[in-house]
Amino acid sequence: MKSFIIRELTKEKELLEYNLKTNIHLTLVLVLSQAIDTDVHVVVRLIGRGASAKVIGLVVGRGDHKIVLHTEQIHEAPETTSNLLVKAALYDRTQFSYDGIIRVERSAQKSDAYQKNENLLLSPQSHARSDPALEIFANDVRCTHGSTTGKINEDQLWYLTSRGLSIPQAKQLLVEGFFQHAISTVSDTINQERIRKTLWQVT
Secondary structure, rough: OOEEEEEEEOOOOEEEEEEEEOOOEEEEEEEOOOOOEEEEEEEEOOOOOEEEEEEEEEEEEEOEEEEEEEEEEEEOOOOEEEEEEEEEEEOOOOEEEEEEEEOOOOOOOOOOOEEEEEEEEEEOEEEEEEEEEEEEEEOOEEEEEEEEEOOOOOHHHHHHHHHHHHHHHHHHHHHHHHHHHHHHOOOHHHHHHHHHHHHHOOO
């Protein structure tokens, strides 16, 4: 059984929990595009053999706001899979803090888990902190994690402006490209468009 969820994050504090039973396949897209302070905690438990989860987090931070995102990928059953990618584009004085954990219990042999956070700083005053972590208690698993933080590529920006785009237009195009990799992991083009509309508040 497959489930696809787009969840727009609009609250000051939010807890989201999902328990995935045998052969349940969840795709969860988290979108934060409003200029707000928020603290979000997402827990995905894989409690049935063969369950899988794909979690995509898309954050556009604006203004002088603090955004905190915690994620937990908890593998409790064997042969389970989780794949998490959080991408944040940070404008103005936004402060973004991400911490995520992959936990694999002894009962979850042959689990496969991945976690990555990528941040794009669009202002000298924006800031990102990333703290991914692993807790592995099984001995037959594959788990990886990582994070990157950087700025817009000046060569790409120059190229686009040399083709007639204004600097704001060129930056927007590069930010859209930054998110496109994550969006393209969703195979359904209709759902891809739903994600873009939610992210950029297109009606």
